[in-house]
Amino acid sequence: MTAKNIMLTPGPTPLPPSVLEAMSRPLIHHRTAEFGRMFVSVIEDMQFVYRTKGTVLMMTTSGTGAMESAVINLLSPGDLTIVCTTGAFGDRFVNIHKAFGLKPVVLPFEWGTAINPETLRAALKENKGVKAVFMQHTDTSTGVLNDIKTLSKIVHEESDALVVVDSVSGLACEPLETDAWGLDCVVTGSQKGLMNAPGLGFAAVSEKAWKAVEVSKLPKFNFDYKLIRKSLADKETPWTPAISIVAGQAAALKMLRAEGMEACWKRHDDLAAHARKLLTEKLGLPFYSKNPANILTGVVLPAGVDGTKLLSDILKEEGISIAGGQLHLKGKIFRLAHMGYISKSDIDAGVDALAKRLVGVKA
Numbered sequence: 001m002t003a004k005n006i007m008l009t010p011g012p013t014p015l016p017p018s019v020l021e022a023m024s025r026p027l028i029h030h031r032t033a034e035f036g037r038m039f040v041s042v043i044e045d046m047q048f049v050y051r052t053k054g055t056v057l058m059m060t061t062s063g064t065g066a067m068e069s070a071v072i073n074l075l076s077p078g079d080l081t082i083v084c085t086t087g088a089f090g091d092r093f094v095n096i097h098k099a100f101g102l103k104p105v106v107l108p109f110e111w112g113t114a115i116n117p118e119t120l121r122a123a124l125k126e127n128k129g130v131k132a133v134f135m136q137h138t139d140t141s142t143g144v145l146n147d148i149k150t151l152s153k154i155v156h157e158e159s160d161a162l163v164v165v166d167s168v169s170g171l172a173c174e175p176l177e178t179d180a181w182g183l184d185c186v187v188t189g190s191q192k193g194l195m196n197a198p199g200l201g202f203a204a205v206s207e208k209a210w211k212a213v214e215v216s217k218l219p220k221f222n223f224d225y226k227l228i229r230k231s232l233a234d235k236e237t238p239w240t241p242a243i244s245i246v247a248g249q250a251a252a253l254k255m256l257r258a259e260g261m262e263a264c265w266k267r268h269d270d271l272a273a274h275a276r277k278l279l280t281e282k283l284g285l286p287f288y289s290k291n292p293a294n295i296l297t298g299v300v301l302p303a304g305v306d307g308t309k310l311l312s313d314i315l316k317e318e319g320i321s322i323a324g325g326q327l328h329l330k331g332k333i334f335r336l337a338h339m340g341y342i343s344k345s346d347i348d349a350g351v352d353a354l355a356k357r358l359v360g361v362k363a
């Protein structure tokens, strides 16, 4: 193991020094004015990142908990929903629905491709009375970007359904306009574009979504949006939050505020272009996604290369973490992340480590 561990994984991502410093400060109690100030700064800065004037809720949970919170707070037993799936995380929304006894209409799209807007339009025409449509901004299992602006427009043209977006890996990495695009609930997690440790989930909730929350009858307790909103007015959370991770989030969000969202999106655009140019020049292997997001680049490995061993050798010998494929893609692709605090020099080191082991291997 080298002295410096380089993370090129699509979450968790590396942490800026100011975030590490904030997390290592002595703990403060969460029912204090000092915590209240920090918490409010996180919520206001998250409104800035989400581009919303609506409510932002914070929960101590991972991204999956934030996804679950949207399902259980917006819906009631028997509600009709559509779940668009472009990979492992769309499937997760389906599984959450099933865990709560819901039977969504599932619109599956081939892995590596994006949601087809006209397929969604046809499904909305066919299924009247849909309460909510669920989709990923970016699906981290495939690296695909979905056109949320267009998809949301179609949902609003064809129905009264809520638009629910999982932007766990997309937020801060790809443009997203919660208010301007008419998004009703956007969930995310702290450990990717938000440059923080894992442990916090967020939900941006529109006025229309609050009306659904008022009548929602699915069981909920820990993630009850009404309770969380009530505490927010008192500058606190209903339960003990992950205080040190909130401190880390406050520091990371200060960086995003100073940078500005357009510049942040542009940085991810530049990082993705840099990674793809290098990968093409040094490896020349095919990319996996047909509509790649700026969060990561998926690369198809030559048949005969054991991707799992390749990545474990790179980690063991060079201290560089690169993600492999998930589910049926295990061992067949690698996913090199370029999100959050990952730098061009981190990417260079990762591509060098890959090239050293792959150049000369026949595709």
Ligand SMILES: Cc1ncc(COP(=O)(O)O)c(C=O)c1O
Residues within 6 Å of the ligand: 010, 011, 062, 063, 064, 065, 067, 089, 136, 138, 139, 140, 141, 166, 167, 168, 169, 170, 189, 198
């Ligand atoms: C798009 C997307 N949704 C949801 C999740 C789930 O988040 P977590 O692993 O924090 O529960 C992830 C995590 O990788 C993700 O990338």
